[in-house]
Amino acid sequence: MSGELSPIDKAKFVAAKRAVDFVEDGMRVGLGTGSTAAWMVRCLGEMVREDGLKIKGVPTSTRTADLAREVGIEVISLDEAKWLDVTIDGADEFDGDLNLIKGGGGALLQEKIVATASDQMIVITDASKEVEHLGAFPLPIEVIPFGWQTTKSLVEEMLISMDVMGRDSTLRMNGDHPYVTDEGNHILDLHLGRIGNARQLSLVLNQVPGVVENGLFVDICDVVILGFADGKVETRDINEGTVEEDRLDFLESDNLFKDMMD
Numbered sequence: 001m002s003g004e005l006s007p008i009d010k011a012k013f014v015a016a017k018r019a020v021d022f023v024e025d026g027m028r029v030g031l032g033t034g035s036t037a038a039w040m041v042r043c044l045g046e047m048v049r050e051d052g053l054k055i056k057g058v059p060t061s062t063r064t065a066d067l068a069r070e071v072g073i074e075v076i077s078l079d080e081a082k083w084l085d086v087t088i089d090g091a092d093e094f095d096g097d098l099n100l101i102k103g104g105g106g107a108l109l110q111e112k113i114v115a116t117a118s119d120q121m122i123v124i125t126d127a128s129k130e131v132e133h134l135g136a137f138p139l140p141i142e143v144i145p146f147g148w149q150t151t152k153s154l155v156e157e158m159l160i161s162m163d164v165m166g167r168d169s170t171l172r173m174n175g176d177h178p179y180v181t182d183e184g185n186h187i188l189d190l191h192l193g194r195i196g197n198a199r200q201l202s203l204v205l206n207q208v209p210g211v212v213e214n215g216l217f218v219d220i221c222d223v224v225i226l227g228f229a230d231g232k233v234e235t236r237d238i239n240e241g242t243v244e245e246d247r248l249d250f251l252e253s254d255n256l257f258k259d260m261m262d
């Protein structure tokens with residue numbers, strides 16, 4: 001990456017930079033997937049290389065595993081870690097209860113398993129992901145390739161029976177071919193418009209044969225850290241509500257940030 005970063009990238013960097021303050025020596029850390037999570041992985045890598053931080057990372061995708069190794073983080077599997085101290089990840093939407101839609105980057109299955117196996121899940125994001133009601137972002141569901149068109153019909157019928165708005169679903173594509181996840185599955189994106197009861201929808205979707213997992217994260221996230229392009233950080237904590245924080249004055253002096261702009 002080179003040149004001037006966009007305001008959104010600056011905001012993502014600020015959120016990532018604040019989130020890594022939660023990481024301490026000896027921790028097992030879940031490493032999310034996506035452009036915001038990639039900033040966090042780079043920040044942690046810098047702490048490992050420059051400050052001697054000792055952590056083990058459990059990545060949520062092959063992309064993140066590759067980046068983590070590249071920046072010097074020791075990578076282990078979830079089975080080796082068994083349980084994690086914290087997972088830091090991005091999101092596509094979050095609401096006032098810190099429920100999320102995730103999976104825009106196609107890694108929702110590993111992301112949900114890893115976040116659920118963590119003492120704490122911290123979401124890092126820019127302000128554009130905050131919504132009053134989840135659902136404007138198409139909800140990704142991971143389905144096995146066998147009979148995916150039948151699974152799609154079953155999901156649509158189920159949505160009609162639940163009287164859920166929207167109901168269109170599309171198979172995610174990668175060029176001319178269906179998108180394939182790290183587990184060899186496909187993704188259906190559900191265009192719902194507005195999700196009334198995320199918990200109920202999540203439970204019902206996972207009952208449909210062929211559905212592996214859906215991108216609704218209900219009662220999993222503990223903290224959302226919102227970054228802004230001018231360095232301001234705001235934290236939403238599930239227990240403490242909104243915590244206004246000072247503007248962080250590191251953007252122009254941060255080595256990692258400067259490197260990325262060169």
Ligand SMILES: O=C(CO)[C@H](O)[C@H](O)COP(=O)(O)O
Pocket residue numbers: 032033034035036037089090091092101102103104105106107108111
């Ligand atoms: O859920 C995800 C990947 O499956 C990502 O966290 C989500 O799509 C946000 O990505 P970005 O940080 O690039 O906006």
